[in-house]
Amino acid sequence: MAMTTSQSKPVALLPRPEGDIAYTDSGSGPLVVAVPGMGDLRSTYDDLAPALVEAGYRVVVTDLRGHGDSDTTFRTHGDEATGTDLLALVEHLDAGPAVLLGNSMGASSAAWAAAERPDLVRGLVLLSPFLRQPGSSAMQRVMPAVYRVLLARPWGAAFWASYYSSITKGRRSPRHAEHVAAIRRSMREPGRLRSFRDLAVALDHSVVEPRLPAVAAPALVVVGALDPDFSDPAAELDWMTDTLGARGVLVPEVGHYPQHQAPDVVVPAVLDFLAGLPGTPARPGAADAAGTAGTAARPQDGGPAASAQDGGPRA
Numbered sequence: 434m435a436m437t438t439s440q441s442k443p444v445a446l447l448p449r450p451e452g453d454i455a456y457t458d459s460g461s462g463p464l465v466v467a468v469p470g471m472g473d474l475r476s477t478y479d480d481l482a483p484a485l486v487e488a489g490y491r492v493v494v495t496d497l498r499g500h501g502d503s504d505t506t507f508r509t510h511g512d513e514a515t516g517t518d519l520l521a522l523v524e525h526l527d528a529g530p531a532v533l534l535g536n537s538m539g540a541s542s543a544a545w546a547a548a549e550r551p552d553l554v555r556g557l558v559l560l561s562p563f564l565r566q567p568g569s570s571a572m573q574r575v576m577p578a579v580y581r582v583l584l585a586r587p588w589g590a591a592f593w594a595s596y597y598s599s600i601t602k603g604r605r606s607p608r609h610a611e612h613v614a615a616i617r618r619s620m621r622e623p624g625r626l627r628s629f630r631d632l633a634v635a636l637d638h639s640v641v642e643p644r645l646p647a648v649a650a651p652a653l654v655v656v657g658a659l660d661p662d663f664s665d666p667a668a669e670l671d672w673m674t675d676t677l678g679a680r681g682v683l684v685p686e687v688g689h690y691p692q693h694q695a696p697d698v699v700v701p702a703v704l705d706f707l708a709g710l711p712g713t714p715a716r717p718g719a720a721d722a723a724g725t726a727g728t729a730a731r732p733q734d735g736g737p738a739a740s741a742q743d744g745g746p747r748a
Contacts, residue, residue: 444502447495447522452504454518456495460486463713464528466519467494470537470561471636472593472629473690474501474616477536480606480696481703488704489714495522497539499628501619510632512640515542516549523553532556532707536692537662538563541641544652544677548644556710557652557679558703561660561689564673566639577634584630590620593629602659602688604695612693645676652679653706655699657687680706 446453457475465485469477475494482492497515498507507514519542523529530553533543540562547554583592594617601609620626654677656663656670663669667683674681682702687694707713 447518447525449507449518449521451508452498452506454495454498454504454522455502456493456522458491458493458526459483460489460491462489462491463707464523464526464531465490465492465534465558465707466522466526466531467492467534468515468519468536468539468542469495469497469500470535470539470689471497471632472500472597472616472620473497473536473539474612474619476612476615477690477693479608479693481534481692481700484696484700485703485707488707490707491528493522493526495519497632499625499632505624505628507628508631510628510635512538512541512545512636512638515539516546519543519546520550520553529553530555532558532710534558534560534703535562536560537689538636538638541638544648545641545644547650547652548647551647551649554650555712556650556707557648557677558706559652559654559673559679560691560699561656561662562654562673563638563641563662564645564676565642566637580630580633584626584633586626589626589630590617593617593620600661600689601694602661603657603686606693606696608693648677651706651710652677653703654679654681655691655702656681656683657689657691657694658683658685659688662689 442457442459444455445458446455467478467482469475475496478494482494485492496503498510499505519533523531533546533554535543540559541564543557544559544562544564547557594613597613597616620629654670654673656666658666660666670681670683684691684695684698691699
């Protein structure tokens with residue numbers, strides 16, 4: 434099978450105390466650092482990242498601890514750990530402040546990082562983020578034990594591939610099957626499934642919500658209208674945009690991965706947001722590309738609070 438765009442690029446390594454974080458570095462211009470969600474790979478951004486590079490941005494895409502090409506030697510995982518990796522990468526690149534872009538728990542980590550080091554973060558693009566922990570329930574209390582069973586060998590990789598597809602509701606990328614197959618192959622590499630299981634068991638988004646008042650950077654929040662990880666995606670988006678004072682886009686016919694389910698909506702929305710950030714030079718073509726965003730998505734201006742759905746992996 435042919436390599437994806439991200440797989441064909443040279444991989445650099447960021448040394449961290451417990452191992453190395455893999456990343457690719459493309460383009461020149463204002464810095465955007467992107468991170469996938471739990472159980473995903475850099476190639477989740479193979480539609481979005483090249484478009485940002487073409488528009489005049491330097492785009493650095495990382496793998497999570499234990500995922501993709503990153504080391505499996507890490508023993509600490511979660512939103513805070515990933516957030517510290519993002520901040521360390523921005524400092525290492527010496528090109529900040531950066532826009533942090535994340536999906537799912539990667540977006541949670543980006544929000545935490547923006548609160549921790551506002552001097553290093555000039556903007557946030559949050560795709561299907563978890564900015565608060567779902568309310569306690571019997572299901573939530575048993576989920577760590579469930580993860581230990583479902584993400585074990587020999588069935589763990591197949592389970593996650595199936596679950597990943599199940600939350601990709603609605604529209605699917607033409608390369609969906611290829612991407613899921615790549616995830617499954619990656620999970621079969623030594624140490625990767627264990628690393629993923631350790632992250633799933635440790636993941637706790639409650640560390641993010643108390644930090645949200647400290648987020649000063651402008652933010653764009655994008656949520657799929659069919660995202661099964663939220664009991665009411667539109668209401669959760671309203672809560673997030675109201676809490677952050679953010680711009681929001683609700684994407685119809687899309688589940689948990691808007692970056693590759695609906696790049697025709699996400700790319701122009703992100704370009705429009707980036708172009709409006711203080712300090713962003715004018716980029717030829719960015720405004721024209723952004724003009725198509727409103728035809729396929731509902732912008733949000735904040736609204737009532739809503740609870741994230743209980744149960745299921747919150748990636």
